[in-house]
Amino acid sequence: MTSEITAITMPKWGLTMTEGTVVGWLKQEGQSVAAGEELLEIETTKITNVMEAPASGILRRIVAAPGATLPVGGLLALAAPESVSEGELDTFISAFAVPEPTAETTADAEAAKPRELDAAGLRLRYLALGEGDSVPALLLHGFGADLNTWMFTQPALAEGRQVIALDLPGHGGSTKQIDHADPASLADTIGHALDALGIKRTHLIGHSMGGGIAISFALRQPERVATLSLIASASLGAEINGAFIEGFVRAARRREATEVLNLLVHDPGLVSRTMVEDVLRYKRLDGVPAVLARIAEAWFPTGGQRIVLRDAVASLKSPVQIIWGREDRIIPVAHAEELAAGIPVHIFEQTGHLPHMEKSGEVNRLINRLIQNQA
Amino acid sequence: MPLKSIRQALNEALAQEMRRDPRVVVIGEDVAGGAGSQGQRDAYGGVLGVTKGLFGEFGESRVIDTPITESAIMGAAAGAAVTGLRPVAELMFCDFLGVCFDQILNQAAKFRYMFGGKAKTPLVIRTMIGAGRSAAAQHSQSLYHIFTSVPGLKCVVPSNAYDAKGLLIEAIRDDDPVIFCEHKLMYDLRAEVPDEPYTIPFGEANIVRDGDDVTVIALARMVRYADEAIDALAKEGIECELIDPRTTSPLDEDTILESVERTGRLVVVDEATPRCSMAADIAALVADKAFASLKAPVKRVTAPHTPVPFAPSLEKLYIPSPERIADAVREVHRYGR
Numbered sequence: 001m002t003s004e005i006t007a008i009t010m011p012k013w014g015l016t017m018t019e020g021t022v023v024g025w026l027k028q029e030g031q032s033v034a035a036g037e038e039l040l041e042i043e044t045t046k047i048t049n050v051m052e053a054p055a056s057g058i059l060r061r062i063v064a065a066p067g068a069t070l071p072v073g074g075l076l077a078l079a080a081p082e083s084v085s086e087g088e089l090d091t092f093i094s095a096f097a098v099p100e101p102t103a104e105t106t107a108d109a110e111a112a113k114p115r116e117l118d119a120a121g122l123r124l125r126y127l128a129l130g131e132g133d134s135v136p137a138l139l140l141h142g143f144g145a146d147l148n149t150w151m152f153t154q155p156a157l158a159e160g161r162q163v164i165a166l167d168l169p170g171h172g173g174s175t176k177q178i179d180h181a182d183p184a185s186l187a188d189t190i191g192h193a194l195d196a197l198g199i200k201r202t203h204l205i206g207h208s209m210g211g212g213i214a215i216s217f218a219l220r221q222p223e224r225v226a227t228l229s230l231i232a233s234a235s236l237g238a239e240i241n242g243a244f245i246e247g248f249v250r251a252a253r254r255r256e257a258t259e260v261l262n263l264l265v266h267d268p269g270l271v272s273r274t275m276v277e278d279v280l281r282y283k284r285l286d287g288v289p290a291v292l293a294r295i296a297e298a299w300f301p302t303g304g305q306r307i308v309l310r311d312a313v314a315s316l317k318s319p320v321q322i323i324w325g326r327e328d329r330i331i332p333v334a335h336a337e338e339l340a341a342g343i344p345v346h347i348f349e350q351t352g353h354l355p356h357m358e359k360s361g362e363v364n365r366l367i368n369r370l371i372q373n374q375a
Numbered sequence: 376m377p378l379k380s381i382r383q384a385l386n387e388a389l390a391q392e393m394r395r396d397p398r399v400v401v402i403g404e405d406v407a408g409g410a411g412s413q414g415q416r417d418a419y420g421g422v423l424g425v426t427k428g429l430f431g432e433f434g435e436s437r438v439i440d441t442p443i444t445e446s447a448i449m450g451a452a453a454g455a456a457v458t459g460l461r462p463v464a465e466l467m468f469c470d471f472l473g474v475c476f477d478q479i480l481n482q483a484a485k486f487r488y489m490f491g492g493k494a495k496t497p498l499v500i501r502t503m504i505g506a507g508r509s510a511a512a513q514h515s516q517s518l519y520h521i522f523t524s525v526p527g528l529k530c531v532v533p534s535n536a537y538d539a540k541g542l543l544i545e546a547i548r549d550d551d552p553v554i555f556c557e558h559k560l561m562y563d564l565r566a567e568v569p570d571e572p573y574t575i576p577f578g579e580a581n582i583v584r585d586g587d588d589v590t591v592i593a594l595a596r597m598v599r600y601a602d603e604a605i606d607a608l609a610k611e612g613i614e615c616e617l618i619d620p621r622t623t624s625p626l627d628e629d630t631i632l633e634s635v636e637r638t639g640r641l642v643v644v645d646e647a648t649p650r651c652s653m654a655a656d657i658a659a660l661v662a663d664k665a666f667a668s669l670k671a672p673v674k675r676v677t678a679p680h681t682p683v684p685f686a687p688s689l690e691k692l693y694i695p696s697p698e699r700i701a702d703a704v705r706e707v708h709r710y711g712r
Contacts, residue, residue: 176571253579255629273582284541284573 005092006055006079010064012072013044014151015114015127020044021069022076025062032058033079036361040076045274049152051076052361058082061089073098114147114173119192125173126166126193130158135226136199137371139165140190142208142234143299144248144292146172146282149207152360157205157367164202166193168210170291172282178291181298183235183307187216191224200224203371207231207356208331209299215309218316227374228320229367232328232353234299235309237335242303244330249292254280266327266352310335314342321370323363325351379568381533381561384540385425385501389463391572392547393433396461399547401426402439402452403465403501422467423503423562445471449478449500453552456498457486461547466502469518469556483552484527498552499543504532505558505596505646506694512682515690517595517647520656522554523623529553529577530624534598536566538621541575548574558595578625582634586614589704590634592657593619593644597695601644604700613708623653631657632665639670640707644700649677671710674703 010020023041027033033053042051053059057079064076075096078089114127127147137157141149147165157163167174169189170181180186190213194202203226206214211233218225234240247260257276262268282288299306313320322345324336330353336345346366348359356363379387393399406421407430420427430438441448445466452464466472472479479500486494506515522530529551533539539557546553583598584605593601598619605615616634620627635641641661645654654675661673676695684690 252576254582273585281537281569281573284575285569286572286574 004080004084005089006057007075007092007096008039008054008077008079010042010070010072010074010076011051012155013049014046014148015112017044017046017072017151019069019071019074022064022066023048024066026050027053027059029059029062032056036365038361043272046272046278047151047275047357048270048272049357049360053079055079060084061093063093071098116173117193117196119189119196122169122178122189122192123175124166124169124189124193126164126197127154129154129163130160131162132160134161135201135203136162136164137203137205138190138194138199139163140204140206140210140213141165141168141171142210142232143245143295144171144279145207148172148278149354149357151357153205153356153364153367156360156364157371161371164197164199166190168213170288170295176285176287176291178294181291181295183212183216183299184220186213187220190214190217191221194224201226203227203229203374205229205231205367206233208353209234209295211235212299212307212309215313216307218318219309219312222317225316225318227370228316228318229323229370230313230320231323231356231363232325232331233322233335234305234331235307236313236322236339237310237332238304238308239332239335240300240303240305241330242300245296245300245303249289249296252280252283257283263329264353265358266325266350267358270358310339313339319370319374320344321346321366323355323366324348325353325355325358327351328353376567376569378565379536379540380563380565381536381539381557382423382425382563384536384566384568385543385557386420386427386429387568387570388540388543388547388572389426389429390432392544393429393437395572396547398459398461399463400437400439400455400460401429401463401465402441402455403448404441404443404467406430406465407435407438407440421465423559425501425557425562426465445475446478449475450482452498452500453478453483453486453496456483456496456552457494461497461499463499463501463547466500468514469502469504470513470516472502472518472521479522479528479552479554480525484525487551488527495550496552497547497550499546499555500552501555501557503559504556505560506678506683506690507560507596509685509687509690510559511685515683517556517645517678519554519556519594519623520647520652522556523626523653523656524651527552528624529622530556531577531622532556532594533621534561534593534595534619536564536568538575538581538619540568541573542577542621544572545574545577549577556595561596564599575621577622578627579621580627580630581619581621582630583617583619584615586616587638588613589615589640589642589708590631590638591615591617591642591644591700591704592631593617594623594653595646597644597646597700600695600697601700603697604704607697607701608704611705613704615704626656626660628660628664631660635661635665636668639668640710641669641673642676642700642703642707643673644676644695646678646694648680649675650680652677671707674707676700676703
């Protein structure tokens with residue numbers, strides 16, 4: 001009967017996660033749960049996130065109580081039909097072992113390491129997950145971020161397709177030496193990166209400034225863009241929180257950085273000390289403050305956005321969708337609302353500038369749906 | 376990201392800064408590595424290999440081997456700094472401070488003040504601290520509190536390879552004299568260290584782990600011991616916040632006070648002797664500025680007020696242990712409950 005029992009285990013979010021702590025359960029034992037429903041909150045050293053039910057069923061047994069810390073793959077709970085007896089659940093739990101690394105999982109782990117490519121002379125770091133014949137997807141992060149911003153997004157899109165997350169020039173593990181920081185140049189760099197990866201056509205997902213780059217790219221090389229998902233995107237209106245941009249460029253210490261990063265999210269509890277430390281470690285590297293100041297000058301001079309492509313977006317042939325958080329304190333949600341006439345717009349309540357992290361499950365579903373409708 | 380030892384991190388910091396800035400020079404005993412011996416001038420790179428390879432890359436005008444005379448090394452380095460070079464001088468063991476203290480205390484530390492801000496002294500003095508190698512009483516002390524007590528000196532006490540690289544580069548770029556203390560038992564300790572140069576600002580403590588029950592402050596090797604103790608305490612349900620100040624001058628008072636205001640309980644761990652020490656200094660800071668938040672007396676875990684013993688068994692007792700740290704935390708945690 002054990003085949004009817006589904007083990008719900010600790011997920012792996014991002015490159016460095018090795019364990020997670022159960023914050024609390026959002027469902028109780030005995031409740032039936034639909035696939036995709038919010039099941040529990042898990043805290044890692046970097047972030048707290050909601051885990052959704054991987055499949056539909058009855059939550060029969062919660063194994064990991066709030067406060068428990070488990071390795072990735074550790075047993076959180078069991079789902080099973082009512083016909084399965086309590087004894088069978090006990091037997092399953094006592095027999096459960098966190099899977100040992102096998103040749104296959106080791107190969108997977110190796111494939112899940114970031115690599116580098118040469119985009120017409122610019123060294124860029126990228127992470128590729130998944131494989132398949134479908135059109136690949138490309139994730140473009142925002143100003144000051146890196147590919148880790150997609151820790152909840154990338155694995156969810158990587159079913160049957162390759163999904164690439166790129167560190168933009170000046171960011172993450174990519175080169176900090178760049179000659180041009182304007183949207184058109186960065187869009188051309190995306191084209192070169194796709195060439196280097198041998199990708200002709202892609203589903204583009206861009207967040208914030210990455211959205212602005214995605215729009216510029218779609219306008220310059222429309223034939224290469226299968227779909228376009230824009231999350232709290234730049235280039236859709238003239239306003240942006242100039243204090244955030246300036247504060248992010250300036251912040252050198254934990255206190256300032258924490259204040260600035262808290263502007264990104266609706267619930268400040270989401271921003272962990274490790275997340276702040278990661279940003280500071282990036283910002284301390286020689287050349288980073290200068291390159292950020294340059295990019296900020298090219299994109300967001302004097303507290304506004306230099307490039308607004310709102311009207312051009314409506315003219316794109318590829319399917320486009322807009323995703324935004326109602327409580328976005330960086331780029332106003334009005335930019336999405338003003339587009340709602342011609343383009344599908346999805347606005348999440350109680351969500352800030354990072355819907356792909358704050359509402360990861362729902363945002364993943366929206367992106368997957370647009371991609372699959374197109375396929 | 377590549378794992379590097381503290382030795383590698385320091386070597387990389389020196390090499391990168393010497394490449395970036397021709398004014399950076401290294402001066403000290405055997406920094407080129409046994410000059411004159413069999414023609415192998417770059418054999419070793421200092422007694423612990425930190426400056427290995429620099430002589431070969433930068434030559435004898437920038438990697439200057441000296442006689443065994445600390446007063447001359449420090450005097451030459453302080454003078455060179457005032458003329459516009461950025462020397463990194465090596466005081467092999469901090470215990471040798473005595474023979475060159477005038478050059479540090481009364482010259483380097485005072486130039487900027489005495490010349491009305493018109494002179495800068497961009498000098499770094501790298502020096503070894505710490506017990507645990509049976510190096511006996513004259514080669515085992517942790518004297519960072521003495522440097523810390525001198526206005527005009529900055530003092531850095533790193534506990535890991537990431538901090539070591541970023542703090543040494545910050546020290547080299549700083550326009551004031553900086554004493555950079557390296558624990559002699561920690562050179563092989565590895566951590567993720569970026570290949571690129573980077574700086575960590577002085578006066579910004581590192582919060583090593585979060586906790587709400589007791590604040591633990593530790594420096595250098597004691598950070599690892601405290602971390603070990605806190606692991607054991609976590610199993611008993613005691614959650615400690617571990618703070619590594621990283622620099623003793625300037626000292627990040629805000630991070631310490633904010634933590635104690637939250638926990639109300641403080642243990643300071645210091646490998647140095649207890650009188651007039653960093654442990655005493657931090658305890659006084661908290662008594663002065665966070666008294667109303669305290670729920671228990673501040674506990675200090677330090678070496679005893681004695682020279683460092685040579686006998687390994689006695690030396691082991693001398694150095695604060697994870698067990699002693701855990702006992703102190705338990706006592707502070709229990710108090711008043």
